[in-house]
Amino acid sequence: MEPIKVGLLGFGTVGCGTYTVLRRNQEEIKRRAGRGIEIARIAVRNPAKAAKALNDIGVTDAGSAIVTDNFNAVVDDPSIDIVAEMIGGTGVARELVLRAIANRKHVVTANKALLAVHGTEIFEAAHANGVMVAFEGAVAGGIPIIKALREGLTANRIEYIAGIINGTTNYILSEMRDRGVDFATALKGAQELGYAEADPTFDIEGVDAAHKATIMSAIAFGVPVQFDKAYVEGISRLAAIDIRYAEELGYRIKLLGITRRTGKGIELRVHPTLIPSKRLLANVEGPMNAVVVHGDAVGATLYYGKGAGAEPTASAVVADLVDVTRLHTADPEHRVPHLAFQRDRLSDTPILPIDEVTSGYYLRLRVADVTGVLADITRILANTGISIDALLQKESEQVDDHGKGETDIVLITHETVEKNVNTAIAEIEALRTVVSKVTKLRMETLN
Ligand code: HSE
Secondary structure, three states, X not given: OOOEEEEEEOOOHHHHHHHHHHHHOHHHHHHHXXXXXXXXXXXXXXXXXXXXXXXXXXXXXXXXXXXXXXXXXXXXXXXXXXXXXXXXXXXXXXHHHHHHHHXXXXXXXXXXXXXXXXXXXXXXXXXXXXXXXXXXXXXXXXXXXXXXXXXXXXXXXXXXXXXXXXXXXXXXXXXXXXXXXXXXXXXXXXXXXXXXXXXXXXXXXXXXXXXXXXXXXXXXXXXXXXXXXXXXXXXXXXXXXXXXXXXXXXXXXXXXXXXEEOOOOXXXXXXXXXXXXXXXXXXXXXXXXXXXXXXXXXXXXXXXXXXXXHHHHHHHHHHHHHHHHHHOOOOHHHOOOOOOOOHHHOOOOOEOOHHHOEEEXXXXXXXXXXOOHHHHHHHHHHHOOOOEEEEEEOOOEXXXXXXXXXXXXXXXXXXXXXXXXXXXXXXXXXXXXXXXXXXXXXXXXXX
């Protein structure tokens, strides 16, 4: 049988990795897919740069592939069966993906921003044209988490997902903990090692993780992708001292993407999170990714691996190419639905605003070391119905010549609704003895 023909849009890290893996493992891949998978065309802004990239991986020409700077020519080419979008972003990538779909081509993409923001439009267009959109590489790079959620765990009622799904921030947090460096120093190290982008905003502000959490949430609970409803908080304001205090209390701080089914709706949030040090997830270090999925039948399952990089992401992209090749001729109604649930059976369960989320909380307060300060704070918490789980008070530091001292008080609360904590914090900050803003971090026991 003729090989299936792929048009590659973009030839950066992932595009080049995809080409390399397909070429190296072509015989095995052919045995698995039932026919060869051939990159027939590559569209890039700068063909000379693509030629250099190919040369760097030992390919003196693109084999049979035609390299062009005309992206539309690739998505319009009648001989192309699958368009692999490796451009990224939500601008030109969206236009080309929709155009490819309108031309009845299957699409493979690792573009989490595109699907988290425009997923509904793209999946509807794919349905209307009877084609597949495959996106394993969009979440956690080489970890086959989409496959696991959509197929492997399909018997389960998913209860929650909690994942370290941004390698850059996990590397930064590991460095801050291991070497005691501040955020800016750790970020610089991540950039030097090539983990963080030159503009690392999407990584450090939690946006990249929220894109991925949004996609997992849709597949886990059968709801539309709703990035605009996700709560997003990054690590750029995280202080090294909180990492140290958390450690003293038996916790590590990780940037987690969390999505959970509750009686009131679905939680969808990304923020720095304390987790008990003994949990496996707490021990995922450096740029690695890991995702815990809890299903009612299977219990907790854990998926670990590289969440970025040329070949780990290519591993997911090529798996999608094989999947599409296998299902290419199947009746569209008999393919696995994009979001795991049949498209006419998606639910309108609301995504909860962050005020309605239930969590444990870490609170750090800077207080004047005077009689009654702790009693005032615990009274406010008790009046708001918040129960204290652990408390740490450091020795007072003298701050002036009259022997006046200040100290940090760190509290861990039992689970409570976020709006109650915010009410208590407002009252605590109004106390004359509390000398700075309260630092609030969320906590997950992952039991
Ligand atoms: N920038 C991402 C990360 C990789 O640091 O994990 C691609 O999503």
